[in-house]
Amino acid sequence: MGGGASTAASTNGTKPAPKRSMFATKREDCQILVVGLDNSGKSSVIAWLKSTSGKGPSNKASATASTSAPLEVVPTVGLQLEEFSRGSVNFKFIDMSGQSRYRELWGSYFREAQGVLFVVDATDRLRMAVAKDELRLVLNHEQVAHRLNSLPFAFLANKMDLDGAVDSIELAVLLGVDEAFQHPWLMVSTCATTGEGIEQAMSWLTEKISASTSCP
């Protein structure tokens, strides 16, 4: 079996999250990009979030009400936009397909993004180097490189339920995410089919976004 839920996080000097999120009292819009290689579980993560948001299932993925039942998803072609509310926050998730021929579509979305969910198939050791290259591409993007403190990254070491999954600490090493990583970051082991770990990642991400000036 893959490792249990584990977490690694940035220790850089970003300002601490407030005790109470500014999202708590009024509805806010929040744009989060979901990035990762194909088959990493991006659509499944969004489907789980949507299935637990109190609204209907995703257009792309059919999610059952039970969080323990597998979610049916199909490969993303190009970009997939999902908008829904969770609590007092209106989320706009953009699932950016990991298929390389669509990467030129990324630019305008990074400009508007307030946070990034970077999803990795933690069992796919063969493609860890590719995932690392993908992360480099994102970090070097002109709309990302100048927002070091205001664009938080939540990394999901997904498919933790499967044999051979690396845990979040090992994944941080494999991706080269360490003290030198210049964005606020958190690395969480997740299972997108049950939702394990996703709430933790989202809570951290929304706190970071609300603490920054990039969310109205």
Ligand code: GTP
């Ligand atoms: P593209 O659309 O090709 O970019 O893929 P994606 O990153 O959106 O992956 P998707 O959510 O389509 O998931 C790919 C496959 O992995 C599907 O069969 C999912 O059911 C499965 N999957 C996703 N997350 C998990 C997980 O945490 N555990 C297990 N066991 N399977 C998962």
